[in-house]
Amino acid sequence: MSEAEHDGKVSHSFSLPFSIRLEPRLEEPPRWFPAVVSLSAIIVALTLGGVIIAMVGGNPFRSYAHIAQASFGSLGVFSDTIVKATPLILVGLACSLAFRMRLWNIGAEGQLYLGAFGASVVVLAPLLPADSPSWLFIPAMLIMGVLAGALWGFIPGFLKARYNVNEIITTLMMNYIAVAWNNYFIFAVWTEGGFQMSPVFPRAAWLPRLTDLAGQYPFLGGLTTHMGLLFGLIAAVVVWFILYRSQWGYEIRLIGDNPTAARYAGINIARNTILVMMLSGALAGLAGMSEISGVVHRLQERISPGYGFTGIIIAWLAKLNPFAVILVSILFGALLLAGREIQPSGIPKMIQGIILVCLIGSDFLLRYRIRIVGRKETA
Amino acid sequence: MDLIVVLQAGVASGTVLLFATLGELFAERSGVLNLGVEGMMLIGAMSAYSIAVMFGNPWLGVLAAMIAAGAISQVHAFISIHLQADQVVSGLALTFLGTGISLVLGEGLSKAGTISLLPNFSIPLLELIPVLGPIFFKNQSIMVYLGYLLVPAAWFYINRTRPGMHLRAVGEYPAAADALGINVYRLRYFYVFVGGVMAGLAGASISLAVSPGWFSELTTAGQGWIAVGLVIFAQWDPVRAAFGSYAFGALRRLILDIQGPMVLFGRINNPFYYNPYWGFFLQMLPYAFTIIVLVIGSREAIRKRIGAPAALGLPYIRGERGL
Numbered sequence: 001m002s003e004a005e006h007d008g009k010v011s012h013s014f015s016l017p018f019s020i021r022l023e024p025r026l027e028e029p030p031r032w033f034p035a036v037v038s039l040s041a042i043i044v045a046l047t048l049g050g051v052i053i054a055m056v057g058g059n060p061f062r063s064y065a066h067i068a069q070a071s072f073g074s075l076g077v078f079s080d081t082i083v084k085a086t087p088l089i090l091v092g093l094a095c096s097l098a099f100r101m102r103l104w105n106i107g108a109e110g111q112l113y114l115g116a117f118g119a120s121v122v123v124l125a126p127l128l129p130a131d132s133p134s135w136l137f138i139p140a141m142l143i144m145g146v147l148a149g150a151l152w153g154f155i156p157g158f159l160k161a162r163y164n165v166n167e168i169i170t171t172l173m174m175n176y177i178a179v180a181w182n183n184y185f186i187f188a189v190w191t192e193g194g195f196q197m198s199p200v201f202p203r204a205a206w207l208p209r210l211t212d213l214a215g216q217y218p219f220l221g222g223l224t225t226h227m228g229l230l231f232g233l234i235a236a237v238v239v240w241f242i243l244y245r246s247q248w249g250y251e252i253r254l255i256g257d258n259p260t261a262a263r264y265a266g267i268n269i270a271r272n273t274i275l276v277m278m279l280s281g282a283l284a285g286l287a288g289m290s291e292i293s294g295v296v297h298r299l300q301e302r303i304s305p306g307y308g309f310t311g312i313i314i315a316w317l318a319k320l321n322p323f324a325v326i327l328v329s330i331l332f333g334a335l336l337l338a339g340r341e342i343q344p345s346g347i348p349k350m351i352q353g354i355i356l357v358c359l360i361g362s363d364f365l366l367r368y369r370i371r372i373v374g375r376k377e378t379a
Numbered sequence: 380m381d382l383i384v385v386l387q388a389g390v391a392s393g394t395v396l397l398f399a400t401l402g403e404l405f406a407e408r409s410g411v412l413n414l415g416v417e418g419m420m421l422i423g424a425m426s427a428y429s430i431a432v433m434f435g436n437p438w439l440g441v442l443a444a445m446i447a448a449g450a451i452s453q454v455h456a457f458i459s460i461h462l463q464a465d466q467v468v469s470g471l472a473l474t475f476l477g478t479g480i481s482l483v484l485g486e487g488l489s490k491a492g493t494i495s496l497l498p499n500f501s502i503p504l505l506e507l508i509p510v511l512g513p514i515f516f517k518n519q520s521i522m523v524y525l526g527y528l529l530v531p532a533a534w535f536y537i538n539r540t541r542p543g544m545h546l547r548a549v550g551e552y553p554a555a556a557d558a559l560g561i562n563v564y565r566l567r568y569f570y571v572f573v574g575g576v577m578a579g580l581a582g583a584s585i586s587l588a589v590s591p592g593w594f595s596e597l598t599t600a601g602q603g604w605i606a607v608g609l610v611i612f613a614q615w616d617p618v619r620a621a622f623g624s625y626a627f628g629a630l631r632r633l634i635l636d637i638q639g640p641m642v643l644f645g646r647i648n649n650p651f652y653y654n655p656y657w658g659f660f661l662q663m664l665p666y667a668f669t670i671i672v673l674v675i676g677s678r679e680a681i682r683k684r685i686g687a688p689a690a691l692g693l694p695y696i697r698g699e700r701g702l
Contacts, residue, residue: 056483104467159670165677168414168467169608173666176601180662188656312471346482346595353418353476357454360469364462 021371034366038317041362045355052354053347063347070341071334079210079223083295085326085333086225087112087304089232090287091311092318092325093239098280100243100320101256105277107156107171108284109308110178111149115285116292117182118148120299123201124190134204141205141293142231142286149285150278152178157277161270167277175308186299197300207294228290233326235283240322242279252276284308305336306349313356385636386514386629391589393628394526395581399606400613400620401533402577407610408537409570410550410690414470415455416578417603418477421596423448423582425481428593429488437497437587444583445576451477452575456568463694474603478596488593497521497588520588522580526621533617546570550688553695563695578603601666608669612676615688623672627665634661 050060071081091108098105119141122128128140156170190198207227214221243249255262255269263269291303310332318324332352339348399416406413423444431440454476458469497520505516515527537543545566548556553563581602586593605627613620638658643649651657680686 052480052483056486106471159674163674163677164681165670165673166608166611169604169611169673170670172601172604173608173669176666177663180659184656184659187659309475312468313475316468346479346486348479349475350479350483353472353474353479356468356472357458357476360464360472361458361462363464367463 021373022368023371025367025369029366034319037362037365038319038359041358042355044362045351045358048358049347049351049354052350058347066341067335067338070338075219076222077337079225081330081333081337082225082229083333084337085329086228086232086294087287087291087307088310088314088329088332088336089229089326090235090290091284091307092314092329093232093235093322094280094283094287095311095315096318096320096322096325097239097243097252097283098276099256099315101252101272101276102259103157103160103273103276103280104168105153105156105171105280106168106312107152107174107308108280108287108311109304109306110171110175111152111281111284112288112291112304112308113175113178113182114152114281115145115149115288116299116303117178117185117288118285119145119289119292120185120190120198121148123205124198124299130202132204134208137202137205138207138227138293141289145285145289146282147285149288150282152285153277153279153281154274157274157281160277161273182299183301186301190299192298198298200298201293205293206297207290209294224295226290226294228287228294231286231290232329235286236322236326239283243322248272248275284311310336310352313352313359316356317359383510383513385632387517387519388636389629389632390515390625391520391523391628392631393625394520394523395584395589396602396606396609396627397526397530397621397624398522398577398581398584399603400609400624401529401617402574402581403606403610404533404613404615404617404620405537405546405570405577406574407691408546408550408615408688409567410553410688410693410695411456411459411567411571411574412466412470412692413452413455413473413571413574414467414607415452415473415477415603416574416606417599417601418474418481419448419452419575419578420477420582420585420599420603421481422451422477423579424586424598425485425488425582425593426579427583428494428586428591429485431494431587432488435495437495440587441497441580441583444579446579448477448579448582449572449575451480452571452578453568456571459694460564460567460571463696466692466694482595485593485595494587494591496591497584520584522584522588530617530621537617547688550690553690557695557697563697567695578606581606605665605669608673611687612672614676614680627668630665630668634664637661 046064050064053060053063070077072078091112094108094111095105122137122141122144123130127144128137152174156165156167156174159165159170160167186196186198192199209226210220210223241249243252251262251267251272254265255267255272259269287307288303291307292299296303314325314328314332318328335348335351339345399420403413403416426447427437427440427444429440430443431437434440451473455466455469455473458464458472459466499518499520501518502516502524506512508516515523535543537546545556545561548559549561549563549566557563582599585598585602590598592598606624609620609623609627612623637643637649638651638655638661640649641652651661
């Protein structure tokens with residue numbers, strides 16, 4: 001019997017001339033190792049995705065080349081990629097923050113919709129007259145978007161803290177409720193001439209875009225990247241600071257790693273559950289505000305092609321690291337941007353699924369080492 | 380609006396939830412939380428419909444749905460049982476995967492024309508019972524009757540048979556089960572597979588019986604998630620799961636049907652007819668009720684000290700201390 005089996009750890013042997021042994025890693029793997037594993041997982045995922053694309057009669061090489069071309073091919077399309085990445089950064093951060101405490105907020109999608117609703121209230125209710133200046137509109141929309149998102153995060157947070165209700169289900173159910181809520185206002189209250197959309201917001205309620213600066217810097221002409229990117233970058237720094245440089249973040253991480261120890265240390269888990277869900281919802285709400293104020297410029301149906309769900313994958317791929325979230329979001333922004341033109345239309349979603357499956361599968365390699373040894377040693 | 384007709388359709392719609400809920404219940408009883416129900420149901424609905432279109436035989440469709448959803452459930456089984464990954468994330472991944480694959484393979488399927496669906500029939504004598512007869516036994520799909528049989532069978536299997544006892548042991552105290560010679564890994568794979576097969580059956584019941592056709596993600600519209608919620612409400616008991624499923628099915632139908640008539644109960648002007656946009660608030664109801672039902676279930680669980688299977692969501696590592 002091998003030493004590993006004496007330790008009682010997982011061990012598998014097959015009737016091959018050699019045996020494959022799995023040993024738990026006792027020491028931390030080198031710093032570069034997780035990144036290499038993640039990258040390999042993505043390559044495996046893209047290969048699998050390619051096989052399926054080929055099976056349904058597509059050309060995987062052309063599909064992938066198209067994705068790269070349509071998202072990084074020029075300054076203009078790269079700017080569009082960034083536009084797609086902007087909400088992803090914010091929802092990715094929202095998920096990372098909650099997941100760090102092992103709170104499964106999968107309601108970022110609904111919180112995003114509510115954030116968009118909150119921001120729209122400012123313009124459409126209206127809370128501010130239509131000729132208000134930009135410096136009034138944008139902060140007001142930002143605050144309302146953040147508050148609405150936080151409210152949508154508060155409800156499942158409160159239910160979890162008070163009644164121990166599973167937050168996975170509640171956050172998910174609230175997604176559907178948020179979409180129906182927005183639809184009511186889009187169809188019944190703020191409809192423009194019976195169409196399924198609100199009137200266009202006044203220009204002062206639009207987030208500034210790079211193209212707005214084209215007067216001074218002509219090369220920025222036509223670039224749609226908007227101020228929401230700045231919100232995303234600032235939010236990343238804030239989330240990083242909270243998680244890794246503040247006492248609150250220490251509490252969040254401790255609860256995530258070991259709730260029992262956290263309770264004995266006198267940390268108020270119920271309060272942190274509510275606060276983290278609210279902040280997570282607020283970040284997703286900000287994504288919604290930035291989407292309608294920076295891109296759509298009105299409230300309408302389907303403002304998000306599932307950003308909130310992609311945020312889950314992004315958070316996981318970024319290993320919950322706020323700065324890695326930015327990079328990963330840009331890659332997924334590219335996938336979403338290019339994916340619009342790819343047929344069949346389900347391909348980007350399928351590739352996301354395969355990537356996530358490969359990623360969580362590959363985490364195994366971070367915890368175990370695979371040894372291939374000759375028969376003699378194990379006999 | 381005839382209430383009996385609504386409830387009759389509600390039972391059919393609840394059958395879908397029932398299959399998915401029972402399947403998830405088996406998986407969770409063995410200690411594996413599978414959040415991929417929605418994805419597996421979509422795979423099932425898509426495979427059932429496309430195979431039925433291809434061969435003109437709905438039964439082949441049902442078989443294909445069960446095999447396809449069962450197969451994809453093994454992805455989650457492998458990741459969470461052997462690779463010991465977090466079951467929450469793995470289940471989410473399965474939903475993404477199932478949704479994506481069914482969208483890709485189901486592209487263009489809705490235009491595929493009419494097909495023969497699963498048969499409907501009435502049960503002689505039982506259909507004559509006043510009120511209950513027409514609701515439960517008149518002109519229902521064969522899937523509905525299958526559901527009636529599965530509930531007591533599942534209850535009996537879990538609570539009164541030896542394999543059912545092994546199932547519970549593996550979910551409550553895998554180390555002890557292992558010590559008794561029960562193969563924890565194999566049983567968990569098996570019950571995740573059962574969950575997948577049942578989710579596939581649920582998907583097939585949608586696309587070939589209850590609301591025939593393939594409408595991409597709208598085919599299931601979150602019913603897989605409601606099923607996961609119902610398992611918690613049911614406190615892992617098949618009989619409670621049946622009550623929850625039929626109640627939700629009836630609610631879903633009621634919401635669809637209440638917007639039709641101008642006058643309700645012969646005298647009240649139907650507010651939902653005159654304010655069609657209130658329909659959006661009706662649409663929220665199943666989801667809001669799921670949350671309410673979860674709150675009730677959780678409070679009751681705390682009071683009665685009933686809990687989830689003790690090892691739910693925890694990977695079992697042979698020889699390691701712990702559960």
